[in-house]
Amino acid sequence: MNDASRKLSPIGKDQADQHYREAPNNLEAEQALLGAILVNNDAYYRVSDFLKPVHLHEPLHRKIYEVAGDIIRMGKMANPVTIKTFLKADEKVGDVTVATYLARLAGAAVSIINAEDYGRAIYDLALRRSLITIGEDMVNIAYDAPLDMPPQGQIEDAERRLFELAETGRYDGGFQSFNDAVALAIDMAGAAFERDGSLSGISTGIHSLDGRMGGLQRSDLIVLAGRPGMGKTSLATNIAYNIAAAYEPEVQADGSFKARNGGVVGFYSLEMSSEQLATRIISEQTEVSSSKIRRGDISEAEFEKLVACSQMMQKVPLYIDQTGGISIAQLSARARRLKRQRGLDCLVVDYIQLMTGSGKSSDNRVQEITQITTGLKALGKELNVPIIALSQLSRGVESREDKRPQLSDLRESGSIEQDADVVLFVFREEYYVKNLEPRDEFDPKYEEWKMKMEQVKGTADVIIAKQRHGPTGTVKLAFQSEFTRFTDLADPSFTQYEEH
Structure with a gap:
């Protein structure tokens, strides 16, 4: 019998019974x-x-x-x-x-x-049926080798589906009944009622900011933007550490852990190394200038403070990934892995413009940024965590007399503004006023400059330019540049909120 006739030979009854397998059920x-x-x-x-x-x-x-x-x-x-x-x-x-x-x-x-x-038993069999479906799809797509799904894309898709199956027991997404949605909303309100500060979201550790935003809401994309030197990385680092330091786990019925307060934080540092970030956080916590730490220009007492702080920080669930130029697909895969292995309650990305899209390198940067912001928004919903994504502002700010940023200043702004649930701008007037210092201290304008400098020194504005769940406006904070630390203003004469 030649090869062709062997391939076409009919399947006998015994063979058919042997090859047919029913989906697992009971x-x-x-x-x-x-x-x-x-x-x-x-x-x-x-x-x-x-x-x-x-x-x-x-x-x-x-x-x-x-x-x-x-x-x-x-x-x-x-x-x-x-x-x-x-x-x-x-x-x-x-x-x-x-x-x-x-x-x-x-x-x-x-x-x-x-x-x-x-x-x-029924639940386990349902998971097996879902695994079989995912496995069959993987095999079929791998055999077909479609142009629109290269092997790397197939791996990412399979990883996403397996993650959803592991997290929720189903991967099809599909419609959710309104009853379930209402139950989730009531659960969220109950959790806010019990949580410290009665916040519906995760506390940033900065009370005046929490008061305006209700904390960081799960699945939200929060864009934190500013010109270089405004302190956006400092604010993101402060918030990330505050959340991780406040972490209080609570054991669930299935043996897993859930954050009662604070949370586990993943920090993607595309610009700075993990050592630089750690130095900033140690400086903020110990009130020893980061430049002094880097130079080793510290006293014995300060060194002991650093050692004590580092021992305390080792217990904090803050995980740093310092891979430069990471793609949105790689970032998503690593975030899923972190959630499965350690848990995850908040994600920080520093910053959007240093990321790459998942597809082929595109000449159209606007299109690539759209792909990144859409991917971050989808990842936040998938993992059910808030994502703080930092963003640069265009140079147009510098050419204006009023340097306060606006939504139109976001670089490659269309998709960032559209996909973000919250847009925050960090603005330190001190940075600009300092550069206007008259050279001659006997200049009549010198006193005027000095008064202005006294007004703005050590303060920062966090402008809430967009917020889906609440009001916009400006939150005034204190900023200690030597410790790269943002805090609530201690002086009650300052107005914390300004409505827009």
């Missing part, structure tokens, strides 16, 4: 669980936190579980009589009607004690 376990719920509604609460209707294999079982859940959550009794009104009771299941099938499920019910075991 209808008996589904029946036993549904029966337990119909007999004793408390069984539902033993599985409802992890088992969703989509995890059941049989469509009818999905519908029964969904209807029973809705009835039980309304505080009513779910049994064969109350459920059958929501189903097509005359429809046939084999040789019996749905109404009879419901009665048989309840009649053959097992002990409520086994309900969670059956629920776990």
